[in-house]
Amino acid sequence: MKAPKFSYVRAESVEHACKLLAEHGDEARILAGGQSLIPTLNMRLSRPALLIDINRLEHLAGAIFNGKEVRVGTLTRHADVMLSHMVAKYLPLVAEAIPHVAHVAVRNRGTFGGSVALADPAAEMPACLLALGGRLVLQSVRGTREVAAEDYFHGLYQTARAPDEMLIEALIPPQTSDERSSFKELSRRHGDFAVAGVAARARVKSGTISNVRLVYFGSEVKPTLAKTAMAAAEGKIWNDATAEAVSTALASDLDPMDNLLGKPATKLHWQRVLTQRALDDITSKAKAA
Amino acid sequence: MKTEETQEITCKVNGERITRLVPVRQHLVDFLRMDLQLTGSHIGCEHGVCGACSVRVDGKVVRGCLMLAVQADGQNIVTIEGLTDSGEVADLQAEFVERNALQCGYCTPGQLMTAAELLAEGEISTREEIRTFMSGNYCRCTGYHAIVDAIETTMKRREEASRAPRPAKGKA
Amino acid sequence: MTGTVTPKARLTPHDRPHSYVGRSLSRAGAKRAVAGKGRYTDDITLPRMLHAAFVRSPWAHARIKGIDIAAARKAPGVRVVMTGAEVAKLCTGPWVGTLTCFPTMKSAPQFPLAVERACWHGEPVVMVIADTRALAEDAAELVEIIYEELPVTVDKTTALGPGAVVLHPELGDNLAFEKTIDIGNVDQAFESADLIVEETYDFARHTAVSLEPRVLLADWDAASERLQIWTSSQTPHMIQHVIANTLGIPDHNVRVVAPDVGGSFGLKIHTYGDEIATALAAKVLGRPVKFVADRLESFGSDIHARENLIKARMAFTKAGDITAVDFDVVAGAGAYSQYPRTSVFEANQILNITAGPYKHKHYRAKATVVYLNKVPSSQYRAVGHPIGITVGESLLDLAATKLGIDPLEIRRRNAFPDAAFPTKTASGVKLADMSFTRCFDVLEKSIGYRALRADQAALRKQGVYRGIGLAAFIKGTAPGPNGYYGVGGAPISAQDACTIKLEPNGGIICAVGVTDQGQGVNDVMQQIAASALGVEMAAIRIISGDTDATPYGGGTYASRATAIGGEAVHQAARALRAEVLELAGVLLQAKPETLDLISGKIVDAATGMERLPLREIGRIAHFQVGQFPNTVHPQLSHTRRFRLLDDLYIFTNGIQAAHVEVDMETGFIKHLKHWVVEDCGRVINPQLADEQVRGGCVQGLGGALYEHCVYDENGQLINGTMADYLTPMSTEMPDIVVEHVVTPTSASELGAKGVGESGTGAAPAALMNAVNDALLPFEARVTAQPITPESILIALGRV
Structure with missing residues (x-):
C-alpha cells in the first residue's frame, strides 16, 4: 500500500502556493x-x-483574537486549538468539540484548515464553524475573498473553494457572554468519526432560549444548519413542548445518509436525542452561571 | 509513467544528523525502517488508524505513516530506539515488562511513544483518562487493561518521586 | 545469582527449588519488544531482496477472459510478472481442503492464484515482483485483466436454494459439509416440556486483524536446492510441509523460521496462495522475495471466520431443568475450504460445545456449511465457541426470565456437579477434571452478585439501565490425535515434542515444537523445564519457531502449547534429569536415587549437601568422557513427544460476567466491568494466564460489539479498512477481573490445560446476556452480533 508517484514542492509563501495551484489546478493538492x-x-x-x-508557512498557524473576531490560521494543529487560551475564552463551543477530534497523534499533526478544506461530513470543526457563523478566507492568484461558512459547505466533500484557491484562515466571531453552547456527538468508539452530532448555541434568559443555532453533522452530507428546528425553539421556554416541536421540525431539516453507520431513521433519532441533550446542557449551563 | 521524484533531506533522528535522498512519495516510517534500519516503528495499517508507527516529530507524537519522509527535512525525529536510549521512559518500559502490558509487542513501541507524551504532561490521570489518551493505539493482544495499569503505575511512581524530599546539596 | 528473567528479587531459585511453576515471572521477549528490538519478518532485509505485490480480483465472481502483462513487465524495477496459470504450472497440483474425518465434506481444487475464474473479491490473480514494493504496486496497476463478471452467491440462507449460483459446478451444489447429532429423544422431550424457549441468532463474519499482517520472506539456494522461509507463523512445520509439497521440494530442504510474530489468533496457522506464490518467485528468480500483506489486502485475503445463523430452542421443566436442546446452524464459508485445515470446524465445534456445561440428555444439532463468494473462512481464536456459548447461555437466560429463576441459580441447577467428572456431554464429548460449582461460587463472591443485583434494581428506578450477564462455558483445548486434522489426512501434528540437551558448561538447550506469539510460550516452557530438571531459569535456553532446529511439532494453535508442548518439555526434562543423576551416580559412586538435582547442583537427596555442580557433569560427559566406564554412554540429549490419548480435547470450564449500562435513548452500551473465573488446570505463570484471558475477552467483545466483514449483494467487501472494520479500542473496554480455580488435567503429569481462547469464547455471551438483562424492563432483546446501538434501538422499537 504505497502511494503512487507524485511531485512535491514545499511552498515558500502563500503566494508561491497559490501560483502552483494556478498552474496545476485540480492536479495539485495542498498538503497541510x-x-x-x-x-x-x-x-x-x-x-x-x-x-x-x-507546513513551513508558520504564520498560518495559531489562533488570535483581534478585538473583533478570532482568527484561526489554516495551519493551526488540532492540538494547538485544544491548548489555545483564545479558543477557550472566546470559542467555548470549539473547546468543547476539539477533544472529540480523532486521537492525540492525529491532533498533533492534523490542522483546522485541513479539516475545513476537506469538509468531511463527520468532522467537528466545520460544524463548529457553521454554528459560530465564521467566515473563511480564500486566496488565489486572482485575489483574496471571504466566504461565510453558510455558503462554504456545498455537499459531500464539496466546498466553495475553487481548485486554484487556498484556505488561509477562519474568522470566527467570539461567543458572547450571554450565550451558552453545547457540543454533543455519538461515535462508535472514542475518536471515530461521528455517526451523529450537534453543535448548538443559544442565549438563555429566565428559561427562554433565543438566537438558537443548531448545526448537525455526521448524519448529513455536509454540516447542516437546522433552520426549521431553530425557528421552533426560538423565543421559547425550553420545556417538553418546545423539545417536541424542535424534534418534529428536525425531520424537515435533516436528510441523513444511509450507510454502514446507520439507517436514516436511526440517525434522525440520534440527532433528536442529541438536540434534547444539547439544549438541556445549554439551559443548565445558563442556570449554573 | 511519471518518474520517481527524489529529494535530499537532512534531519535529526534520535539525536543523529542524517542526510539522505528519499523518494518524495515515501512515508516517514518506510524511510525510518528501510533506509535507517530503525525497525522498532511498525507498520500496521498505513492509513493512520492503528498507531503502530507512532514516532515523535519535533516533540509531538504523530502517525509515521501519515507524514512523508521528505517532510522530515529539518525536523527532529525520535523513534522507540531513541526513546529507549535516552532513558526517558525506562520506568514505563520496565513497568510494561513487569505488568506484561504487551504480548506480541508489535503495537508496543507505538503505545510507548504515545504514553510518553501523556507522562510528559506530568499530571495524574484517571484510568478513564489514560484509556482515552491511548485510544488511538490499537492492541489486539492485551485487551488494554495491563497497558492502562502500567501507565497508571508509572504515573503514580513519578508523582511520588517528585514529592519525595530531595537530598540536601552536597550529600551523596 | 538469582534467576535473570525477572528484574526483581521476588524469586530466588534457592528459596523454592524446582518450583518455577506457578510463578509470575516476566518475559524475556517483552524486554526486547519494549526497546523496539523485536525482530519480525518484515524487519529482515536480505541482499538483493525483491518485493511482491498482487493484482487481486475486484469482483466476487468473474471469469478471467484475458490477462495482458506486457506493460507491467516493462515497468521500472520489475523482475517478473506471473499469472495464476503460470504459477499453477510450477506447482505439484491444486489444494483440496477436505479431511477424511468429515466424510461428507467436499471442496473444489484451488491454486495459489486464481486460474480462469476468480471466486472472491480480493482473490490474488497476478503476481508482480519488483525491486521495491512501491514499484511492484506501480506495475500491478499496469496489468490488464479482462473479466466477465459472473453472478454471485453471498447469502448463506439461500445458497442451497433453487436458482442459487453454484460456485463450483463440479461439486453439484454449494454444500461444503453437513452433519447432524441426534441423541436421546429430542422430539418427545420438547413435547413434554413445561417451557420451550426459541430464538434465532445471527453472528457476523469476522477477521483476525493481527496488527502485524501476514508476511513471508523466501530465499532459494540453487546450489543446495534449499528453500529458506521466514514467516509470521504459529505452525512452522505445517507451513514447511505445505510449501514443500506444493512446490515439489522435499520437506527437509525447506526451512521455515518464525521470528517474532506480531499477533496471530489462528490467522497464522493457515497457508495462503499469495505466500506460496512468493516462495515460488524466490525459486524462479533465485533471489530473496518478500511479501507483506498490506492492510487492505489483509481484509480481503486473511481468513475470515464466524458468519453463522442459528435457529435454536431449549426445553425446560418448571423447576428450571434443561430437558432438551435443538438447533440448526447454517455457516457461510468462503469460496473454497481453506487448505489444509478446512472451513468446517467452526460449525462442527458449535455442535460439540453448545450448552456443554449442563447435564441435559436429549440433544439434536445440525450444521450446514455452504460456499459463498467471499474470502475463505477458517479457524480463528476460539473456533465456534463464541457462537455455541452465546446460543446456549442466551436461551438459558431467556428461560430463567420466563421461569422467574435467577440466572446464576439456573446455571447452578443445570451444570454438571464437580463430582460428576469424568462424564460426557449430551453432544458426546468427554469432560474431565472440571469445576463449575467452584467457579460459580468464586464468581458470585468476586462480583458481589447480590449487591450488584440490588444496585441494578435501585438504578432502574432512577432510569439508569444496567445489566448483568453471565456465561458459563466449556472450551475445547489441546486437541488429540484421533479427532480431526492428522487423522483426516492433513499434514498437522497433534503431537508435540521437546529435545533437551545438556551442554558442557551446564547450560541447557531446550528445543520445542510449539511456538511463541507473545503469549509467553517460550517463558512457560522455560519455567516447566527448569522446574522439572532442577536448574535455574537462567541456565535454560529455549529454541522455537525453526524447523531446522526444533523437533517436529504441531506448533501453537487451539490452546495447545502449554498443555501439549509443556508436557513434552516436562517429560524430556525429567528424562535428562534421570540421566544426569545416573551419570552423577557413576562419578560419585552413589546410587542415583540417593541423589537429587536442585538449582543446578547434584546434592545428596537426604541431606541436601552439595556433591557436584551440574556443569561438572556437562564438562566430564562432553570433554572427559573417558572418566566413565566403557559401559556408560552419556547421551545428554533427550526427546520426548506427547499427545492426548483417546480424548478429543482437554476441555476447560469457567464462567464470565459482564456488567453494562445501556443508554436506552441512543442504544449505546457502556461496558462497566468484566469478570472471568476459569479452570485451566495447573497454572504455570499466573500473570501470563491472566493476560491471555483478558486479551481473549476483549477479542470476543470485539465480535460482540463491533466486528463485521460487511459484504454487499454483489459480494463486494465494503468495509475492508481499519477505519471501517471496527475492533475494540481502549476507551470502550472495561477492566477485567480474572480468577482461577485449579483442577489439574489427568491427561498429563503437568496438569495444565489450555488458556488462550476461553476469554474469547465466552465474553460475547456474557456481554449479550448483560445487554438483554438491561433491556429486560422494556421487554426487548437482541439476538444478533455485533450488537450495534442501532440494533438496540430497533429492539426497543424506537426506530
Missing part, C-alpha cells in the same frame, strides 16, 4: 496535516500530480 490526504495516497485512491506542502 495530511491526516486525510495521505491515507488516500497510500491507498491509491487519489492521484494528485503535485503536492504543495504548506
Whole structure:
C-alpha cells in the first residue's frame, strides 16, 4: 500500500502556493496535516500530480483574537486549538468539540484548515464553524475573498473553494457572554468519526432560549444548519413542548445518509436525542452561571 | 509513467544528523525502517488508524505513516530506539515488562511513544483518562487493561518521586 | 545469582527449588519488544531482496477472459510478472481442503492464484515482483485483466436454494459439509416440556486483524536446492510441509523460521496462495522475495471466520431443568475450504460445545456449511465457541426470565456437579477434571452478585439501565490425535515434542515444537523445564519457531502449547534429569536415587549437601568422557513427544460476567466491568494466564460489539479498512477481573490445560446476556452480533 508517484514542492509563501495551484489546478493538492490526504495516497485512491506542502508557512498557524473576531490560521494543529487560551475564552463551543477530534497523534499533526478544506461530513470543526457563523478566507492568484461558512459547505466533500484557491484562515466571531453552547456527538468508539452530532448555541434568559443555532453533522452530507428546528425553539421556554416541536421540525431539516453507520431513521433519532441533550446542557449551563 | 521524484533531506533522528535522498512519495516510517534500519516503528495499517508507527516529530507524537519522509527535512525525529536510549521512559518500559502490558509487542513501541507524551504532561490521570489518551493505539493482544495499569503505575511512581524530599546539596 | 528473567528479587531459585511453576515471572521477549528490538519478518532485509505485490480480483465472481502483462513487465524495477496459470504450472497440483474425518465434506481444487475464474473479491490473480514494493504496486496497476463478471452467491440462507449460483459446478451444489447429532429423544422431550424457549441468532463474519499482517520472506539456494522461509507463523512445520509439497521440494530442504510474530489468533496457522506464490518467485528468480500483506489486502485475503445463523430452542421443566436442546446452524464459508485445515470446524465445534456445561440428555444439532463468494473462512481464536456459548447461555437466560429463576441459580441447577467428572456431554464429548460449582461460587463472591443485583434494581428506578450477564462455558483445548486434522489426512501434528540437551558448561538447550506469539510460550516452557530438571531459569535456553532446529511439532494453535508442548518439555526434562543423576551416580559412586538435582547442583537427596555442580557433569560427559566406564554412554540429549490419548480435547470450564449500562435513548452500551473465573488446570505463570484471558475477552467483545466483514449483494467487501472494520479500542473496554480455580488435567503429569481462547469464547455471551438483562424492563432483546446501538434501538422499537 504505497502511494503512487507524485511531485512535491514545499511552498515558500502563500503566494508561491497559490501560483502552483494556478498552474496545476485540480492536479495539485495542498498538503497541510495530511491526516486525510495521505491515507488516500497510500491507498491509491487519489492521484494528485503535485503536492504543495504548506507546513513551513508558520504564520498560518495559531489562533488570535483581534478585538473583533478570532482568527484561526489554516495551519493551526488540532492540538494547538485544544491548548489555545483564545479558543477557550472566546470559542467555548470549539473547546468543547476539539477533544472529540480523532486521537492525540492525529491532533498533533492534523490542522483546522485541513479539516475545513476537506469538509468531511463527520468532522467537528466545520460544524463548529457553521454554528459560530465564521467566515473563511480564500486566496488565489486572482485575489483574496471571504466566504461565510453558510455558503462554504456545498455537499459531500464539496466546498466553495475553487481548485486554484487556498484556505488561509477562519474568522470566527467570539461567543458572547450571554450565550451558552453545547457540543454533543455519538461515535462508535472514542475518536471515530461521528455517526451523529450537534453543535448548538443559544442565549438563555429566565428559561427562554433565543438566537438558537443548531448545526448537525455526521448524519448529513455536509454540516447542516437546522433552520426549521431553530425557528421552533426560538423565543421559547425550553420545556417538553418546545423539545417536541424542535424534534418534529428536525425531520424537515435533516436528510441523513444511509450507510454502514446507520439507517436514516436511526440517525434522525440520534440527532433528536442529541438536540434534547444539547439544549438541556445549554439551559443548565445558563442556570449554573 | 511519471518518474520517481527524489529529494535530499537532512534531519535529526534520535539525536543523529542524517542526510539522505528519499523518494518524495515515501512515508516517514518506510524511510525510518528501510533506509535507517530503525525497525522498532511498525507498520500496521498505513492509513493512520492503528498507531503502530507512532514516532515523535519535533516533540509531538504523530502517525509515521501519515507524514512523508521528505517532510522530515529539518525536523527532529525520535523513534522507540531513541526513546529507549535516552532513558526517558525506562520506568514505563520496565513497568510494561513487569505488568506484561504487551504480548506480541508489535503495537508496543507505538503505545510507548504515545504514553510518553501523556507522562510528559506530568499530571495524574484517571484510568478513564489514560484509556482515552491511548485510544488511538490499537492492541489486539492485551485487551488494554495491563497497558492502562502500567501507565497508571508509572504515573503514580513519578508523582511520588517528585514529592519525595530531595537530598540536601552536597550529600551523596 | 538469582534467576535473570525477572528484574526483581521476588524469586530466588534457592528459596523454592524446582518450583518455577506457578510463578509470575516476566518475559524475556517483552524486554526486547519494549526497546523496539523485536525482530519480525518484515524487519529482515536480505541482499538483493525483491518485493511482491498482487493484482487481486475486484469482483466476487468473474471469469478471467484475458490477462495482458506486457506493460507491467516493462515497468521500472520489475523482475517478473506471473499469472495464476503460470504459477499453477510450477506447482505439484491444486489444494483440496477436505479431511477424511468429515466424510461428507467436499471442496473444489484451488491454486495459489486464481486460474480462469476468480471466486472472491480480493482473490490474488497476478503476481508482480519488483525491486521495491512501491514499484511492484506501480506495475500491478499496469496489468490488464479482462473479466466477465459472473453472478454471485453471498447469502448463506439461500445458497442451497433453487436458482442459487453454484460456485463450483463440479461439486453439484454449494454444500461444503453437513452433519447432524441426534441423541436421546429430542422430539418427545420438547413435547413434554413445561417451557420451550426459541430464538434465532445471527453472528457476523469476522477477521483476525493481527496488527502485524501476514508476511513471508523466501530465499532459494540453487546450489543446495534449499528453500529458506521466514514467516509470521504459529505452525512452522505445517507451513514447511505445505510449501514443500506444493512446490515439489522435499520437506527437509525447506526451512521455515518464525521470528517474532506480531499477533496471530489462528490467522497464522493457515497457508495462503499469495505466500506460496512468493516462495515460488524466490525459486524462479533465485533471489530473496518478500511479501507483506498490506492492510487492505489483509481484509480481503486473511481468513475470515464466524458468519453463522442459528435457529435454536431449549426445553425446560418448571423447576428450571434443561430437558432438551435443538438447533440448526447454517455457516457461510468462503469460496473454497481453506487448505489444509478446512472451513468446517467452526460449525462442527458449535455442535460439540453448545450448552456443554449442563447435564441435559436429549440433544439434536445440525450444521450446514455452504460456499459463498467471499474470502475463505477458517479457524480463528476460539473456533465456534463464541457462537455455541452465546446460543446456549442466551436461551438459558431467556428461560430463567420466563421461569422467574435467577440466572446464576439456573446455571447452578443445570451444570454438571464437580463430582460428576469424568462424564460426557449430551453432544458426546468427554469432560474431565472440571469445576463449575467452584467457579460459580468464586464468581458470585468476586462480583458481589447480590449487591450488584440490588444496585441494578435501585438504578432502574432512577432510569439508569444496567445489566448483568453471565456465561458459563466449556472450551475445547489441546486437541488429540484421533479427532480431526492428522487423522483426516492433513499434514498437522497433534503431537508435540521437546529435545533437551545438556551442554558442557551446564547450560541447557531446550528445543520445542510449539511456538511463541507473545503469549509467553517460550517463558512457560522455560519455567516447566527448569522446574522439572532442577536448574535455574537462567541456565535454560529455549529454541522455537525453526524447523531446522526444533523437533517436529504441531506448533501453537487451539490452546495447545502449554498443555501439549509443556508436557513434552516436562517429560524430556525429567528424562535428562534421570540421566544426569545416573551419570552423577557413576562419578560419585552413589546410587542415583540417593541423589537429587536442585538449582543446578547434584546434592545428596537426604541431606541436601552439595556433591557436584551440574556443569561438572556437562564438562566430564562432553570433554572427559573417558572418566566413565566403557559401559556408560552419556547421551545428554533427550526427546520426548506427547499427545492426548483417546480424548478429543482437554476441555476447560469457567464462567464470565459482564456488567453494562445501556443508554436506552441512543442504544449505546457502556461496558462497566468484566469478570472471568476459569479452570485451566495447573497454572504455570499466573500473570501470563491472566493476560491471555483478558486479551481473549476483549477479542470476543470485539465480535460482540463491533466486528463485521460487511459484504454487499454483489459480494463486494465494503468495509475492508481499519477505519471501517471496527475492533475494540481502549476507551470502550472495561477492566477485567480474572480468577482461577485449579483442577489439574489427568491427561498429563503437568496438569495444565489450555488458556488462550476461553476469554474469547465466552465474553460475547456474557456481554449479550448483560445487554438483554438491561433491556429486560422494556421487554426487548437482541439476538444478533455485533450488537450495534442501532440494533438496540430497533429492539426497543424506537426506530
